[in-house]
Amino acid sequence: MAVRAILTPSDEPISRARMIANRLSQAIRLGLIRDREQFPSEAKLAEQLSVSTVTLREALATLREQGLVTTRRGREGGTFVQAPADPSQWLGQRLRQFSTQDLRDLGDHRAAIAGMAAFLAAQRAVADEIADLRNQVERLRAARTVNERHRADTQLSIEIAAAAQSPRLTHEALRLRAEVGDLLWLQLDDAEHAASVLARTHLVDAIAGREPDRARLLAEQNVTAETIRLLSLRMQCYSDELVTDDHDIAVNGRVSGAGTA
Amino acid sequence: MSSQVRTAGELFGDLVRAFGRVFADLDALAEHARKVAATSRTLVRDDLVPLREGIFDILTRHRGLVAGTGIVTAPGLLADAPRWLEWWWMKSSGSPEELRVNLDPAAPDFFDYTRADWYATPERVGERHVAGPYVDYACTNDYAVTLSTPIRRGKRMVGVAAADVLVSSLERHVLPVLSGFDRAVALTNADGRVIASNSPTWAPGYRVPTAARTSLVAKHRPHHASIESWLLVDVEAS
Numbered sequence: 001m002a003v004r005a006i007l008t009p010s011d012e013p014i015s016r017a018r019m020i021a022n023r024l025s026q027a028i029r030l031g032l033i034r035d036r037e038q039f040p041s042e043a044k045l046a047e048q049l050s051v052s053t054v055t056l057r058e059a060l061a062t063l064r065e066q067g068l069v070t071t072r073r074g075r076e077g078g079t080f081v082q083a084p085a086d087p088s089q090w091l092g093q094r095l096r097q098f099s100t101q102d103l104r105d106l107g108d109h110r111a112a113i114a115g116m117a118a119f120l121a122a123q124r125a126v127a128d129e130i131a132d133l134r135n136q137v138e139r140l141r142a143a144r145t146v147n148e149r150h151r152a153d154t155q156l157s158i159e160i161a162a163a164a165q166s167p168r169l170t171h172e173a174l175r176l177r178a179e180v181g182d183l184l185w186l187q188l189d190d191a192e193h194a195a196s197v198l199a200r201t202h203l204v205d206a207i208a209g210r211e212p213d214r215a216r217l218l219a220e221q222n223v224t225a226e227t228i229r230l231l232s233l234r235m236q237c238y239s240d241e242l243v244t245d246d247h248d249i250a251v252n253g254r255v256s257g258a259g260t261a
Numbered sequence: 262m263s264s265q266v267r268t269a270g271e272l273f274g275d276l277v278r279a280f281g282r283v284f285a286d287l288d289a290l291a292e293h294a295r296k297v298a299a300t301s302r303t304l305v306r307d308d309l310v311p312l313r314e315g316i317f318d319i320l321t322r323h324r325g326l327v328a329g330t331g332i333v334t335a336p337g338l339l340a341d342a343p344r345w346l347e348w349w350w351m352k353s354s355g356s357p358e359e360l361r362v363n364l365d366p367a368a369p370d371f372f373d374y375t376r377a378d379w380y381a382t383p384e385r386v387g388e389r390h391v392a393g394p395y396v397d398y399a400c401t402n403d404y405a406v407t408l409s410t411p412i413r414r415g416k417r418m419v420g421v422a423a424a425d426v427l428v429s430s431l432e433r434h435v436l437p438v439l440s441g442f443d444r445a446v447a448l449t450n451a452d453g454r455v456i457a458s459n460s461p462t463w464a465p466g467y468r469v470p471t472a473a474r475t476s477l478v479a480k481h482r483p484h485h486a487s488i489e490s491w492l493l494v495d496v497e498a499s
Contacts, residue, residue: 123467123468124454124466124467124468125468126452126453126454126468127452128378128452147367151368151371154370158398161396162395162396162398164396164466165394165395165396165404165454165465165466165467166396166466167396167397167398167402167403167404170396170398171398171402174398
């Protein structure tokens with residue numbers, strides 16, 4: 001399953017800590033872990049997430065920096081959730097984990113994986129798989145909330161990689177999605193959502209039409225469009241002065257969150 | 262060529278028998294699950310714990326072939342979990358490990374197994390099924406086929422008993438035979454998807470075009486439907 005897929009021992013401890021932090025902050029953002037809820041003990045939580053306590057501590061430190069948890073000492077102490085009041089503020093917090101260089105690089109990696117997956121899927125997918133891809137596009141079309149869109153689109157990209165018959169590409173697609181989290185769907189208006197559904201419809205058409213080169217090109221273009229959108233949002237964070245409280249870190253050429261690396 | 266056709270027939274026979282043995286154990290597991298489901302009015306997850314002994318037995322007996330096995334429940338069967346997998350996989354150390362997946366429909370990585378071929382087909386057809394090969398990102402995280410058999414209570418399917426077999430394990434049985442052929446041949450499923458081939462240009466996962474799917478093996482009748490649809494095709498000219 002997905003959690004195990006992204007938590008293979010081959011992943012570096014730092015990036016695992018970052019992924020755990022992303023998963024937990026996403027869970028908080030989506031309300032799966034409620035405001036003011038207390039986390040289990042570090043040992044217990046580490047066991048639940050199948051990570052070492054060292055990795056977990058790093059992840060919790062990142063969440064503290066983001067203001068999503070507080071830790072109180074003493075008999076009534078522990079780590080408690082602090083849900084953000086304003087979702088757009090949360091987007092800024094999430095985005096500021098990435099430099100524009102990080103986002104560009106992540107986009108390159110995603111385009112390489114998505115492009116190759118689409119290319120191979122156009123050669124190898126069988127009728128049932130193509131039918132599943134079409135259903136998945138319809139699910140995405142019908143999705144209304146950030147969470148629904150995130151889930152449907154993630155599932156679509158995973159199913160394309162699986163239709164390529166490649167466990168490695170699928171694993172990589174899952175890992176990259178975990179890294180991106182729900183960033184791609186935050187503050188996405190209905191027109192943007194409709195455009196993204198149309199782009200995916202064309203992609204699945206190319207796979208169904210057995211056009212590998214076209215499928216690759218469309219998949220790469222989709223990722224590039226998403227990357228440009230993220231980059232422009234990230235640049236807004238700078239111009240909105242959201243970055244001021246991180247100034248000391250930014251001076252060192254790193255942004256908040258990435259600073260733990 | 263005729264001796265190779267016979268060998269191809271034997272290969273099918275071996276595969277059918279190996280899968281038949283796994284299916285026999287899955288049927289026993291399904292029967293045990295059916296009895297459990299029949300005893301209590303409100304079932305909970307703990308009621309499935311006695312099934313573990315049979316699950317571990319399958320992992321041990323078919324070690325090297327079966328990578329993971331267990332049962333999954335139809336939505337609503339258990340009172341304390343809408344969906345549930347009592348599913349175990351064999352660690353390289355030889356001890357079974359419980360599979361943990363996200364069964365929360367609201368989660369981004371929600372695993373909706375009711376849509377998986379190995380669940381949906383037995384539900385629709387009411388019979389044993391061999392799904393795949395496919396990228397099994399839920400359990401083995403590898404390229405696999407899944408053998409599944411329905412658990413029935415009356416006419417209703419209340420779950421399936423299933424087992425994952427890695428394509429890489431299958432090829433250890435198949436390729437020694439195929440490598441003896443003097444032509445390029447590929448074992449494929451009904452969709453023409455290559456499971457194993459002696460040709461480097463037809464690696465597992467490739468799709469043999471419909472026009473090229475001529476079976477080397479005359480129509481034969483193994484006693485379950487799924488593997489019967491598999492083909493051994495001549496891909497020398499393709």
